[in-house]
Amino acid sequence: MVTTIGDEIRLATNFRSKVIGVALKDRGSILPAGHSANAAYWYDVTTGNWITSTYYMNNLPKWVSDLNAKKLVNEYYEQGWNTTYPIASYTQSTSDEKDYENKPFGADQTKFPYSLKQFEGKNYQLIATTPFGNTMTLEMAKAALDNEQLGKGTETDMLCVSLSSTDYVGHSFGPNSIETEDTYLRLDKDLGAFISYLDEKVGVGQYTLFLSADHGVAHVPGFMKENKLPGGLFVESELIKTLNSKLKEVFLVDKAVSGILNYQIHLNHSAIDSANADEKAMAAWIVKYVQQNEAVSQVFSLKDIANTPLNTKMKDMLINGYYPTRSGDIQIVLKPGYIEAYGSGKAGTTHGLWAPYDAHIPCLFYGWGIKQGHTNKETYMTDIAATITALLHVQMPSGCIGKVVDEALK
Template sequence: MKQRTLLSLLFLLLSVQLQAQKWVKSNSTHTSTSYPKSVERPKLVVGFVVDQMRWDYLYRFYDRYSKGGFKRLINDGFSVENTFIPYLPTQTACGHSSIYTGSVPALNGIIANSWYDPTIGRDMYCTEDKDEKTVGSTSNAGQMSPKNLQVNTITDELRLATNFQGKVVSISLKDRGSILPGGHSANAAYWHDGLTGNWITSTHYMQNLPTWVNDYNALKVSDQFFAQDWNTLYPANTYINSDSDDVSYEGKFKGETSSSFPHITKQYIGKNYEMIKSLPYGNTMTIDFAKLAVQNENLGKDAITDFLAISCSSTDYVGHQYGPNSIEIEDTYLRLDKDLEELFNYLDKTVGKGNYLFFISADHGVANAPEFLKKNNIPAERYTTRAMVKGLDSLLSQKFQLKKAIVNIMNDQVIFDRDVIENNKIDFNAVKTVTINYLRKQRGISNAVDLGNLQNTTLPTELKTRLTNGYNPKLSGDIQIISNAAWYNSSSSSGIGHGGWYNYDSHIPLVFMGWNVKPGKTNKTYYMTDISATLAAMLHIQMPNGCIGSPIIELTQ
């Protein structure tokens, strides 16, 4: 009996062992092919941010675009049609930071282009760093770094994922348009010095400019563009998607008596290199410089992924001066379209078509000039908050005997001098209540809300979310002013800007093209913060440490 039981147990153990061996054998093929032999990534990622590009520019000028520029993007790429900025204010520094961090001002610390810092008692510029020095110029335009950016970027994460073997190079006419996308660990970030006309950097990145940058600077390319003047690319009467050429609400260059074409720029040769930023040639120069970076830094030449961040800033300068309905802005985008086509052709040739991943987006949009809207029977006005500071000072002095309790109204936020209020032993909540009631009665103001008490404020969910995402308790002001739709805060009678939450400022383009991207589009709502999350998923790397976005599943599934 015992012998029979022992044989049964041996038989059972043998059966289990055989079944296990069969299972391993049958599943060994599946196990080895579930994961790739190596992680697939493109040779190069190109991030292309167009400063102040509204989403509708993709289609308003579509019929005039070439096949190889914006049309190639739309037809060969994947367009995320409903991409929005999820915070306030919609400004350049915030936009570049959010695209590359997947974060928002509440977390990343870049709450505006400049803000009042109570710890130092003065305004702080977003990329200011007095500890760094200019490289490539004798000016102080290079005393910059990403020090104020409190989280990392997708470019930092690519550096980490490749053990710092993948290169990151960032380029823009604006310092903030270059520094913030490059992140903390970029190999190089270059921007334009208006004093000398040079491309420069800071000691945060290097001690001396590379030879190829010095050689390019020696050419004084800006002067070559100035010599061309600025006339329309095509006959002026073909710009049927734009307003009249000479209108009072468009800005003028120094010495001009009219805002119409042609714009004579020869006067700037050797004298005012800052002016290249206000011409479409600034975009051309930026892209040409980026091509040289690809060539001289050997970007996309090996199996380790590199990242080239490009930001075109001239679109913003032209847009501010002339507005989104001007012939100047249409001409700028038609020229940018040709520049894009040349960039794509260059990348196809040097990196290889299908070997690079390209995406285009914008840091913010722009409002229509109120005068343009009014003459077409659409309600819009200009207003200014300058007089509101005096009015509030007078009111708070009368109500609470407070003198100079307001530091400023900046970025549409009221900033109080907390020390003045505390030293006078005045209830801060009472001061804020009086201020809010005053602001809500002002012309052009839709609402005013206490940023420190948003949870108890009645607002549409989307607006409350954007205010929350933009509020940094250490840096932000105390009360947010919300203007009426299409009303613009400006003491000038010409030009236009951005900064609000309305769609003209917050609806941005987002198109991916190239490596592993199938043509198509989605009308699902996504946000600027989803860009870096999507890149992380596509590249199989970690999201930036402050990222709150989600991958765009139509691109990653």
């Protein structure tokens, strides 16, 4: 609905700037690059190739086809995944083989080293759940930078890269796993190599790099329990079933709840309307019922948020995330440490919570125009667009609500 930094750079240079997105996930590539991007490339799990859309072009550039022909994914599968350092040196994680970790590579593969050879030509998706998904993405980003001559012209170009394997590995094994520690150690090396590549191709001090994340993550509830810390599971799928059978009894509406997404209950408005049921009364009934769930801290109708006693931080965040035609009707706030049941339900973890462990994310600026230092002042992901556009002297994106992080700029 709104412009991106890339769109604003394109507008400011009458579309002479080049903007390109690269990510394993389609959305991770398309959304940061923007509406007017020259291209967005993502990874097709059915073929193991980098692809794009006819929205941008009708044929892949030769350099993309050439890179696809190398089928790098098979090389990573060939190698398998072992820790990059001796496993005993992984002091920031719990021991391997915990039963609250998922087993994405098969029930028989419960610990390092993981064999991946068997997935060659059969399963191109699983590379995402290894650190090599990031390595592969940065290889593609390097190819884009080089072949599209980004940073070589007179205008500012932008390369947007999303590194999703940290997310896949984190969801599967949890933040305290050796798998996650190894993924970050390898990402650090990969980013180092990528920065050296930028120095060589674009020039030291000739580019600005910023890095952030879309979320932190909750610890796996099994890990929390093991260590006497508060936490647990909230099973959404069961709640939908129970709510729908109870609402049918009380309000005579079939399938009154259409779903629960991101801790919001979506009501089936057409079913409620055609049954002539009282939606307000139904919402009040749901609130009362869900409040009894042991995982739930607070539940309320989103339309009633102004009259709901919430801490101001939470209130601001929930209101910022509200959009009438897309948001749900009833908001569920879980107790800290609780998450919706993810995957099999007992293993792995997820996000979507207001709490610091989930909402606190890194924000790094580096290179041209950036002052060395750090700040503990509270800044937000929405401040990045304001800061980068101020640095470039271009307009802020059309939905920008952030403020310039002045401490970062020379």
